[in-house]
Each structure stands twice: as structure tokens, then as C-alpha cells.
Amino acid sequence: MTENGGVLKVAMPKGRIYKQASKLFRQAGLPIPEDFDDSRRLIIPVPEAGMEFIMAKPVDVPTYVEYGVADIGVVGKDVMMEEAKDVYELLDLGIARCRMSVIGLPDWKPVIHPRVATKYPNVASQYFREQGQQVEVIKLNGSIELAPLIGLADRIVDMVETGQTLRENGLVEMQEMFQVTSRLIANRVSYRLKNTAIQTLCDQLGRAIAVQGGV
Numbered sequence: 001m002t003e004n005g006g007v008l009k010v011a012m013p014k015g016r017i018y019k020q021a022s023k024l025f026r027q028a029g030l031p032i033p034e035d036f037d038d039s040r041r042l043i044i045p046v047p048e049a050g051m052e053f054i055m056a057k058p059v060d061v062p063t064y065v066e067y068g069v070a071d072i073g074v075v076g077k078d079v080m081m082e083e084a085k086d087v088y089e090l091l092d093l094g095i096a097r098c099r100m101s102v103i104g105l106p107d108w109k110p111v112i113h114p115r116v117a118t119k120y121p122n123v124a125s126q127y128f129r130e131q132g133q134q135v136e137v138i139k140l141n142g143s144i145e146l147a148p149l150i151g152l153a154d155r156i157v158d159m160v161e162t163g164q165t166l167r168e169n170g171l172v173e174m175q176e177m178f179q180v181t182s183r184l185i186a187n188r189v190s191y192r193l194k195n196t197a198i199q200t201l202c203d204q205l206g207r208a209i210a211v212q213g214g215v
């Protein structure tokens, strides 16, 4: 429970990041039952921890937090950079570690106005603008690696975690753009009204992260 008597509403990313996030929360001493790891429920009360989890599509987590329907959320730096929402970024959780990279076929030849396919059009546009390169950005929603293989794009901007998708599709990483980990974010008003509960959670998570060797 928070100082205002309410539960802390936490926007959690559905899917593989949730398992890492719930594990970290448990390592921080929060009693999050493991049965939720494979659950399809979208609103999960966790009264033992004074929380309620809102299971969101990862890309939507900052929206729930910005509008205040979630007080805090767990979200990748990739989504934070793409969505640029008005929220506080409180903590680097050090989980779901990967990188955002420019990727292409190994025999790629420079062209005047290359097409770049990505799920991250804002991130890609800003990156190439800063590099002084004119590109046409094509927004896709998944399986981005298909684009250079079938001639839709010259390059892609996408996440690389193990590199398996690239290897299995004969693609190479041309430039690493930035490292990505999940962050704890907070709604600006909630951060003031539920400050004790949020700060306590940050301290608990911070200690658990330090035990794992920091971020």
C-alpha cells in the first residue's frame, strides 16, 4: 500500500521481458508469485506487494504511465527513445540487455538515398540525420530482417540480442547505435503523490541490481 492508501499500479511488459522483470522484483524481496509468468491475465493483483500489474504490450507501457493509469512501468530504452513520452526515468534495471544496430547484407553497396526499414522510425530518422545521411525510413511492425532479404530496404535498424536472427538470415551488424536495457519509469504526478512507495521500491530494486553486479 502507498502513503495514499492505494496500490501501486505497475505497467509491466507482456512476454519475455516480464519474466526477467518479475525475477528482479522477487530478488528485490517483493512477493511476486511465479505462476503469473505464463499467465494471460491482463490485470494481476499482487496484494502481498501492495501492487497491481497491468500487463501491456511493451511499446504501450510509456503511454499508460504518461496518462497516469499506471503509476510506474518497466520499459526498454529502445521504446523510451522512440516514444519520447513525458515520464520520469528512475532506474536502469539492467535486464533485457541488447543493442540497437544498423544491419544489412554483407555485400551491401552504398546508394544515394537508401531505404531503411525499422520498427523505430523516430530513432532511425534521428540517427541518420545526425550522421548527415539522407534516407527513406519505412516503418514495419516485426520480422524486420525480411526487408533487406526481399529487396524492400537497403538496411534495417533493429535490436540485436544474441545475434541468432542475423546469423540465420545471413545479415551483418554494420554499426551499433546504442545499448538497450529496461528502465523503471514513473508518472510525474504519481511520483509526487506516492513518493514513499516508489522510492522504497527503487531502493529495493537498486540493492538487487547491485547484488547482481550493477548495470
Ligand code: PRP
Pocket: 141, 142, 143, 144, 145, 158, 159, 160, 161, 162, 163, 164, 165, 166
Ligand atoms: C527481436 C528483434 C530481432 C530479434 C533479435 O525481434 O527485432 O528480430 O529479436 O534477437 P536475437 O539477436 O537474439 O536473434 P522479436 O523477437 O521481438 O520479434 P519481431 O520480429 O516481431 O520484432
